Amino acid sequence: xxxxxxxxxxxxxxxxxxxxxxxxxxxxxxxxxxxxxxxxxxxxxxxxxxxxxxxxxxxxxxxxxxxxxxxxxxxxxxxxxxxxxxxxxxxxxxxxxxxxxxxxxxxxxxxxxxxxxxxxxxxxxxxxxxxxxxxxxxxxxxxxxxxxxxxxxxxxxxxxxxxxxxxxxxxxxxxxxxxxxxxxxxxxxxxxxxxxxxxxxxxxxxxxxxxxxxxxxxxxxxxxxxxxxxxxxxxxxxxxxxxxxxxxxxxxxxxxxxxxxxxxxxxxxxxxxxxxxxxxxxxxxxxxxxxxxxxxxxxxxxxxxxxxxxxxxxxxxxxxxxxxxxxxxxxxxxxxxxxxxxxxxxxxxxxxxxxxxxxxxxxxxxxxxxxxxxxxxxxxxxxxxxxxxx
Amino acid sequence: xxxxxxxxxxxxxxxxxxxxxxxxxxxxxxxxxxxxxxxxxxxxxxxxxxxxxxxxxxxxxxxxxxxxxxxxxxxxxxxxxxxxxxxxxxxxxxxxxxxxxxxxxxxxxxxxxxxxxxxxxxxxxxxxxxxxxxxxxxxxxxxxxxxxxxxxxxxxxxxxxxxxxxxxxxxxxxxxxxxxxxxxxxxxxxxxxxxxxxxxxxxxxxxxxxxxxxxxxxxxxxxxxxxxxxxxxxxxxxxxxxxxxxxxxxxxxxxxxxxxxxxxxxxxxxxxxxxxxxxxxxxxxxxxxxxxxxxxxxxxxxxxxxxxxxxxxxxxxxxxxxxxxxxxxxxxxxxxxxxxxxxxxxxxxxxxxxxxxxxxxxxxxxxxxxxxxxxxxx
Numbered sequence: 176x177x178x179x180x181x182x183x184x185x186x187x188x189x190x191x192x193x194x195x196x197x198x199x200x201x202x203x204x205x206x207x208x209x210x211x212x213x214x215x216x217x218x219x220x221x222x223x224x225x226x227x228x229x230x231x232x233x234x235x236x237x238x239x240x241x242x243x244x245x246x247x248x249x250x251x252x253x254x255x256x257x258x259x260x261x262x263x264x265x266x267x268x269x270x271x272x273x274x275x276x277x278x279x280x281x282x283x284x285x286x287x288x289x290x291x292x293x294x295x296x297x298x299x300x301x302x303x304x305x306x307x308x309x310x311x312x313x314x315x316x317x318x319x320x321x322x323x324x325x326x327x328x329x330x331x332x333x334x335x336x337x338x339x340x341x342x343x344x345x346x347x348x349x350x351x352x353x354x355x356x357x358x359x360x361x362x363x364x365x366x367x368x369x370x371x372x373x374x375x376x377x378x379x380x381x382x383x384x385x386x387x388x389x390x391x392x393x394x395x396x397x398x399x400x401x402x403x404x405x406x407x408x409x410x411x412x413x414x415x416x417x418x419x420x421x422x423x424x425x426x427x428x429x430x431x432x433x434x435x436x437x438x439x440x441x442x443x444x445x446x447x448x449x450x451x452x453x454x455x456x457x458x459x460x461x462x463x464x465x466x467x468x469x470x471x472x473x474x475x476x477x478x479x480x481x482x483x484x485x486x487x488x489x490x491x492x493x494x495x496x497x498x499x500x501x502x503x504x505x506x507x508x509x510x511x512x513x514x515x516x517x518x519x520x521x522x523x524x525x526x527x528x529x530x531x532x533x534x535x536x537x538x539x540x541x542x543x544x545x546x547x548x549x550x551x552x553x554x555x556x557x558x559x560x561x562x563x564x565x
Numbered sequence: 566x567x568x569x570x571x572x573x574x575x576x577x578x579x580x581x582x583x584x585x586x587x588x589x590x591x592x593x594x595x596x597x598x599x600x601x602x603x604x605x606x607x608x609x610x611x612x613x614x615x616x617x618x619x620x621x622x623x624x625x626x627x628x629x630x631x632x633x634x635x636x637x638x639x640x641x642x643x644x645x646x647x648x649x650x651x652x653x654x655x656x657x658x659x660x661x662x663x664x665x666x667x668x669x670x671x672x673x674x675x676x677x678x679x680x681x682x683x684x685x686x687x688x689x690x691x692x693x694x695x696x697x698x699x700x701x702x703x704x705x706x707x708x709x710x711x712x713x714x715x716x717x718x719x720x721x722x723x724x725x726x727x728x729x730x731x732x733x734x735x736x737x738x739x740x741x742x743x744x745x746x747x748x749x750x751x752x753x754x755x756x757x758x759x760x761x762x763x764x765x766x767x768x769x770x771x772x773x774x775x776x777x778x779x780x781x782x783x784x785x786x787x788x789x790x791x792x793x794x795x796x797x798x799x800x801x802x803x804x805x806x807x808x809x810x811x812x813x814x815x816x817x818x819x820x821x822x823x824x825x826x827x828x829x830x831x832x833x834x835x836x837x838x839x840x841x842x843x844x845x846x847x848x849x850x851x852x853x854x855x856x857x858x859x860x861x862x863x864x865x866x867x868x869x870x871x872x873x874x875x876x877x878x879x880x881x882x883x884x885x886x887x888x889x890x891x892x893x894x895x896x897x898x899x900x901x902x903x904x905x906x907x908x909x910x911x912x913x914x915x916x917x918x919x920x921x922x923x924x925x926x927x928x929x930x931x932x933x934x935x936x937x938x939x940x941x942x943x
Contacts, residue, residue, distance in 0.1 A: 298638045302571065310578035311604035312662045314571045314689055316648045317639030318632075322662065325632035326652045333630075333672065377632045427654040428629045550604060551652060551660050 180417075180444065186273040187403035188561065189396050189410035190219045191519035191528065193358050196391035196507045200291050204235040204510075207289035208244055211394035215285050219396060219408055228254035228281030228397075230272050232264035232288040232511035234300045254281035262458045262546030263418065264288055264514035265393075266557030270416045272397035282402065289392035290510020297388045300510070307550035318377050320460065320548045321385060325377035327552070328463040330428045332379060337481040339379065342462035343370040345497070346383045346504055348489035349459065353501025355491070355532030360389060360507040383504070384461055391509030393519045400564070409526035411561040414539070415444030418557035426552075432464075432545060433556035435471040442473070445539075445560040449473045452560070453537040454496040454524060456517030458545035459504050464553070465497065468543050472558060496534045499524060517542045518559075525563045538563045567831055568640035569878050572685035577605040580619055585680035585688035586910035590624050592657070593617040603659035624678035626655040628692055631665050631672055641684070644833075649706070653678055653692050663692040667704050670694070681710035682908045684878040686871070702906070711908035712837035712880050715740035717789035722747045722769060722818055724758075728841070729794045731898035733758045739902050745784060771795050771814030777821035788825045790905065792839040793818050797859075798889070804855035811859035812866060815840055819870055830877040837880040837905055840867045844885045844918035847925045848932050851940040853888075871910075880908060885922065887915030 192214035194207050208231065216223060229252045231241035239247070241257035254275045258264045265288065272284035290296075301319045302309065316322055331337055350365035365383060373382035396408075403410040417440060419433030434441075442448055449472065457468040466480035474495070475483040487495035500506060500520040503513045521540040523529045534540075544557040574582065584591035593602040597614035601622075608615055631651030637643045651665040653676055663678060669692060676692040683689045691710070693701060702713065714736050721736075723729045724746030736744050737758075746758070747769030758764055767783070770776050795818075797810035819838070826836040844850075845857035846864035864883060871881035882904055886897055892915045904912045913922040924932035 301638055302573065306575050307604040309571075309573050310575050313573075313639075314683070314685075314687065315662045315664055316634045316642050316650045317571060317637045318634045318642075318650070319638055321636065322632060322634065322650055325634075326630035326650075329632060329672070330630040330652075375633070375635045377634045377636065380632075427660050428652055551662055 180440065182444065183273050183277070183413035183416060185400050186276055186413040187398055187400040187410035187564070188269060188413060188518070188522055189398065189403050189408040189526070190215055191522040192218060192394040193519055194289065194392035195358055196360055196389045196509050197292070198360060198387065198389050198507070199293060200390035201293070202291055202390070204233045204289055204291045205239070205244070205247055207291060207390065207392040208233065208236070208287055209248055211287045211289050211392040212248060212285055215394050215396055219406060221283070221406070223250060226250060226283055226285045227252050228272060228275055228284030230256040230258060230268040230284055230286045232258045232260065232268060232514060233290050234259070234261070234510045235290045235296050252281070254284065260514070260546045260555050261511055262460060262514045262553070263544035263555035263557045264511050264546060265518040266416060266542060266544035266559050267418055267555070269397060269413065269518065269559055270418060270557070273413055273416070276397055276399055282398065284397040285394060286397060286515070287392065287394040288511040288515040290390060290512060292388050292390040292510070305549040312550055321377040321380060323548050323551055324461040324463065325380045327429050328379050328384075328461065331430060331463050331466070334430065335478040335481060337466065339371060339381075340367065341481040341484050342384060342466070343367050344484045345459070345462040345465050345489060346370055348493070349498045349502045350505050351490050352499050352532060353505030355530060356500040356506060359501045359505045360387060361501070361505045380461065386460055386503040386508035386513070389507035389509050391507065391512050393509070393512040393515035395515070395519055395522055409528070410564050411522050411525035412564055414447070414560040414562045415441045416557070416559040417441045418555065421554050422556065429552035430467075431477060432467055432471050432553070434468065434543065434558055438471070438473050438558070441558055441560060447539055447560065451539055452541045454491070454499055454521070454534045454540045456498055456521050456540065456542045457502070458514070458517065458543055459498055459502040460508065460513070460545070462504070464545055468545070472541065472543060491532050491534050499529065499532055499534055514544055514546055517544070521561050525561055566876060567833065567878055568644055569685040569876070570641045570683045570687070571639055572687050574687055575605070577607055581605060581680055582682065582686075582688040584619065585682050587913065588904075588907055588909045590622045590678065590680035590690070591619045592622050592659070594620045601655065601657040601659055603661060622655070622657060622678070624655070626653045626661070626676055626678055626692070628652070628665070628669060628672045628674045628676045629654050629660070631669065645705070645709075651692060661690050663690045664706050665692045666694060666701060666707065668694050668701065682880070682910060683710055686875055686880075686910075708835065711906050712790060712835045713906045714790060714902060716742045718743040718787050719790040719792060720745045720747070720784065720788055720822065721792050721794055722771060723794040723796070724748050724766065726794055726796065727894040728796070728897055730758060731894040732792060732794065732901060733764060735895070735898040735902045737763055743787070771817055772809050774817050774820065777817055781821045781825055784825065786825055786828045788822065789829055789834055790837045790839070791818065791822050791826065792841075792901070794841050796841050798853060798856045801855045804858070807855050807859040808862065811856070812862035815863045815866055819866070823870070823874065826874070826879055827877050830879050836877070837882060838870060838874065839882045839884060839901060839905070840870070841884050842867065844887055844913065844921045846885065847921060848929065848936055850888065851936065880910065882909065883911050885911065885913045885918050887917035
């Protein structure tokens with residue numbers, strides 16, 4: 176039995192910032208990082224030198240990494256992390272920043288995920304994604320993650336009897352949520368008939384199963400609760416957090432994610448059960464993965480996802496609020512910022528900043544991350560439970 | 566410039582290409598724990614041993630899931646959508662992402678996986694129905710991996726040799742639409758294959774660039790495949806003449822006809838070039854020193870031609886037969902047609918050539934000494 180993780184008590188997450196998304200941008204990733212950090216400073220009324228920790232995630236910053244950004248933006252931090260882990264980077268950034276704050280290695284950590292999207296940058300990201308991608312997946316049709324998730328979806332449908340309508344319920348509810356998110360690139364309501372009639376991309380995936388790559392950034396601050404109170408910043412508390420990489424490598428095709436290995440610890444640390452979770456922010460590059468998170472985070476049994484979504488109402492005011500900002504499926508996938516979008520939305524929900532999109536009475540939320548298709552499956556999983564500050 | 570599939574591969578993964586170039590499917594197997602590895606790597610993913618040996622795979626496996634891509638991030642595939650791919654679990658262990666044949670049954674289905682060179686010249690893995698069947702060849706994806714002579718126009722440089730005559734028959738039998746057969750003497754020498762709608766005899770002298778240029782102009786841009794069958798073994802005293810035909814002749818042919826293939830390939834036709842070399846190209850044979858040297862030069866020229874024609878997606882084949890007499894010309898011709906069809910790049914024909922090529926891969930110096938000692942013993 177591995178030793179128990181120490182508590183995240185006393186850690187606050189605050190100041191959710193979204194740099195508005197654009198389908199394409201002529202700016203580099205550096206511009207979006209700069210805008211995100213400027214947004215953090217202005218919202219928090221902080222001076223640049225008060226940021227003494229930086230955790231950065233980006234796919235399009237090359238040849239730079241986090242350290243290059245310190246000079247580029249004139250930051251002098253005493254703690255630095257570079258997290259090229261895509262959809263899991265939000266949870267991972269929070270976990271690392273929280274420990275830095277608890278240990279006194281940093282006082283205020285800026286967590287930033289930013290990417291640009293130029294005409295060829297998505298292809299460039301795909302072709303250089305990993306050695307395994309280069310050698311063993313991209314040469315097979317160059318579909319990017321669509322290829323892998325089409326196969327994962329097809330296998331899931333065959334194994335557990337899910338239908339396209341089941342996935343459609345997830346996408347349609349998220350689009351309804353996006354109506355309250357001014358940053359969402361796709362706000363036009365989506366009907367089930369439109370979802371089902373969409374053109375195929377990589378069967379069984381169709382257009383509304385896929386995210387739209389775009390440019391943008393998401394960011395938040397991590398500090399002690401005491402510091403957040405001193406600064407007068409609305410914040411949420413970190414109740415528990417897990418991560419896992421390359422789980423269930425023996426499964427021939429992905430049917431479950433690493434959350435399942437660590438979820439008991441997650442809920443035990445937070446002192447809550449799945450039934451106590453008021454809203455969920457799942458990683459939604461494809462609806463099948465949202466369904467797997469419902470299962471693997473313990474909201475229903477493995478294979479019961481299809482039945483679960485047939486009865487759950489997944490809008491912000493529904494019985495099971497999921498991706499209350501519309502998620503990436505509606506807002507767009509701004510590269511690594513897709514790994515942060517659930518975190519910034521959860522902080523907004525727990526600090527009363529969600530406006531018309533608020534989940535009524537939300538006190539506890541779960542944010543889940545999922546990232547990095549290095550070959551035939553996604554490798555990184557993580558989750559964090561956040562609570563409203565008392 | 567035509568679009569080609571993504572060609573980037575890491576150094577380790579190029580070993581799959583090296584095997585596929587000879588028509589084999591090989592993966593790494595860990596000598597310490599027996600685990601079959603994929604994607605290729607330098608360290609065993611199970612036990613961390615670095616003792617990974619490349620071994621021929623049966624390819625038996627199960628299709629777990631499949632998809633039809635209607636969108637691709639790469640131009641080559643965009644031009645060919647829809648494109649089918651899938652996930653296969655090999656019986657040997659690993660899960661593979663593969664191109665899938667049109668005739669595969671819905672998952673889960675038994676399949677066999679093969680390795681082929683794609684248009685970029687790099688290996689890809691392909692799942693075929695479990696049972697072989699000549700109909701399988703009609704699959705568009707599979708066609709892209711080779712240069713099936715059916716319905717194509719072919720030039721055989723020397724139609725007077727036994728191999729040239731066998732090849733003419735083999736290509737006609739394989740459904741070639743047009744075969745230009747080169748000859749330098751009188752037409753009687755080729756009476757075994759009478760002229761027809763398909764077979765046409767043309768005067769061809771590989772040592773005369775002007776005549777080759779004139780012939781190229783006459784043949785025009787419908788040429789798909791060139792097979793250089795010129796092969797002069799004249800003895801060490803005639804080293805210069807051997808070099809003129811075996812090396813400079815190959816060069817002259819390429820100068821005259823490669824531009825035609827380029828033009829054809831630019832219109833998305835599948836084109837190929839075949840050079841008849843010899844296993845002696847890899848290691849000097851004591852009985853045929855000057856011949857070996859000329860074939861070594863032609864081997865080097867073949868590598869360069871492959872490099873030159875890569876961007877055009879033109880397959881360049883090197884044929885390395887065993888010493889003369891080891892195998893009849895009909896067998897060699899049939900294997901050349903098969904190599905074209907299957908996209909094989911290096912054909913080591915017959916047991917001697919295969920043994921030498923294996924020896925060459927293991928240690929060129931050991932091979933050299935072995936051949937030297939065998940000659941001394943005689």
